Amino acid sequence: DWIISRQRFWGTPIPIWRCNSCGKIEVLGSKKELEEKTGKSIDDLHKHVVDALTWKCECSGEMKRVPDILDVWYDSGAAFYASLNFPKREETLREWMPVNFVVEGLDQVPNGWFYSLLRLGVLLFDSVPYEKVMVHGMMLDEQGREMHKSLGNFVPVMQIISKYGRDAFRAFVASKTPWSDIRFSWRELENSFRKINIIWNVYAFLGLYCSQYDLDESLVLKNLKSLDPEDRWLLSRTERVIREVRNKMDELHPHEAFNLLLDFVINDLSRLYIRIAREKLRSSEEERKIVSSLLFMVLKRTLVMLAPFLPFVTEKIYQESMRQESDPESIHMMSWPEPRDDMIDDEIEEEMEAAKALLEAINMARASAKIKKRQPLKRALVATTDPVLKRALAKFLLLFKIEGNVSKVQAISQDQRPEGRFSVVEFDKGTLYLDIEITPEVLAAGLAADIRRRIQEMRKELGLRRGIEKINCWILLDSETRNMIEPYVTSIIEDVDARKLKLVEKLEEIPEGCFMKEWDLDGRRISIWIQKIQQG
Incomplete structure (x- = not known):
């Protein structure tokens, strides 16, 4: 049962007229029919207008509208056909019905919109007027309570938007299960x-x-x-x-x-x-x-x-x-x-997953030996019988060089025990032997990587954009460190978007107005100056 009448002012007037003498009831189906009954032109169909519209009954009594309005959910349920001007345009309704998708809040489940649509669809057309329905959850506060102004836990949307923007708020909500409640955070x-x-x-x-x-x-x-x-x-x-x-x-x-x-x-x-x-x-x-x-x-x-x-x-x-x-x-x-x-290549994606597992093992081996990721290492040996990992070792040489920062990665037999200084990690595809011997050449490569990173940090601090704004750079360092870095100057220039990079021994060689920072790189004191090149 559905009690469709309401005793309110705003809403759709129920189109039922009753004689005040004999009790006869007439149900009207259109504005045109009402105009014919009353002999008046009607521009407004709200309650305060139509309540005054009457006509004579056959018994000489007066036909008056019953005072109730329709339940607003009846209006909502009629939306799928009323919005398409049915029954005047029945072909349009048949073209669009059923609609693809209806979404409704969890608080409306007992008597919500999709129930109203379902009732009128079945009553009037003997069919469901939609294909899919989703019920979404509600926004709660961080403690899982409903948000209410009276509780002081309500967060205005504009406050969120002014701080993080609309898309960040959308991303926060869109990443959550839509039919579950969301805790604001x-x-x-x-x-x-x-x-x-x-x-x-x-x-x-x-x-x-x-x-x-x-x-x-x-x-x-x-x-x-x-x-x-x-x-x-x-x-x-x-x-x-x-x-x-x-x-x-x-x-x-x-x-x-x-x-x-x-x-x-x-x-x-x-x-x-x-x-x-x-x-x-x-x-x-x-x-x-x-x-x-x-x-x-x-x-x-x-x-x-x-x-x-x-x-x-x-x-x-x-x-x-x-x-x-x-x-x-x-x-x-x-x-x-x-x-x-x-x-879509299933094999190469499987090989990449194996490569990622090895990279994770390399990172674990570095952490165990307390060797930072920026420090290049000579080799990683992998004792494995896994055919997928073996293919990955052969294919993704560049990946291991860049992400693992290891010059050489190769497979060895399961019973082989390499000699030297290794950090050993067992993982699901085999055993990793990471060579952790730091030769002078390997140490120099790591120091060059550190200098690159520090220059990039200084660029970022000045708000300089990669690929757009170039710099000149000066580095003050001792003679031993200078000899280590000199072979890497050209590659550092390319990596940090510099026009020139000069290794200096005296402060007098550095022009005024440069941005300077001093760094401690594993006990080596190094001073770096950078200067944005003015375009002109």
Whole structure:
């Protein structure tokens, strides 16, 4: 049973008139019918107007409207056909019914919108007027209590937006299971904000290092067979993510879709492939073009999927760095990417997972020996019978060199015990022997890496943008350290976007007005000055 009448003022007047003499009842179905009954032109159908509309009954009594209005949920339930001007335009209703999706809050479950739609759909059309329904949870405070102004725990949306922006708030909510209640958290909002910054920096990398090329995915597609293993892995991961995100969205699991995208951009792109790409972009012209076009293709397809979750950030990225002449005026008008299943390579993705497991073991071995990640090491030996890991060792040489900071990685037999100083770690695919002997050459390479990092920190402190603003650099250091660093000067210049780098012995060699910091690098006192080159 559904009590559809309400004794209120605002609402849809129930179209029932009753004779005050004989009790006859008439139900009217349209404004036109009411005008014919009353002989009046009617512009307003609100209660205070229609209550005054009467006519004579056959018994000479007066037909007056019953005073009630319809339950507002009746109005809501009629939305699917009333909004399409049914019954005047029945063909339009048949075209749109059933609707794809209805969403409603958990507090409305007992008598909410989708129940009202269901009742009227079955009563009037003998069918359900929608295909899918999602019930979302409520926002609670950090202690799990309902938010109320009276409790003092209500956080205004504009306060959140003014601090972190709309997209960070959307990211915080979109990453949570939608049908569960969400506990509000400033800390998690801050974390969402950081993730968006990582996404922004990934796209900024493309703009800084690849914008000088004509970015065209056809260059990638026609060179598929000759792509490096890391490139083929990225291509496969991208197409798999596109497929999985679509499936999650179709299953009404948007939080899982969004978290898949975040994991892909932050872990696969930012923390892995972008680091490899930096090295690749120092190679041949043809290699640089292919890597740049691959990144553009991957990032553009990813940007379209991120757009529903982060509409403002993605639109700005699209307009500033991704939109091409043939593209629509907004990212939100782009077609959703179709997965290219023929590019998904299960084998190379399995090999990359094995490579990641080895990288994790290398990091554990470094930590055990108290050797920082920036310190290059000569070799890592892996005792394994795992065929997947063996193939990974042969394929991902550049990955181990950059991410593991190890010059040589090779497999050895299970019964082999190498001689020397090793940090040993057992992991699920075998046993790692990490050579931790620090020769003078290895020590010098680590010191050069430290100097690179310190110069980058100084650039960041001055707000200098990579690829745009160049610097001159001077380093004051003792003669022993100078001899160690001299072979690396050229590579440091390239890595820190410097025009020149000079190793000096006297302060008089350094011009005035430079930004200076002094550093302690494993007991070595080194002073660094940098100066932005003025464009002119």
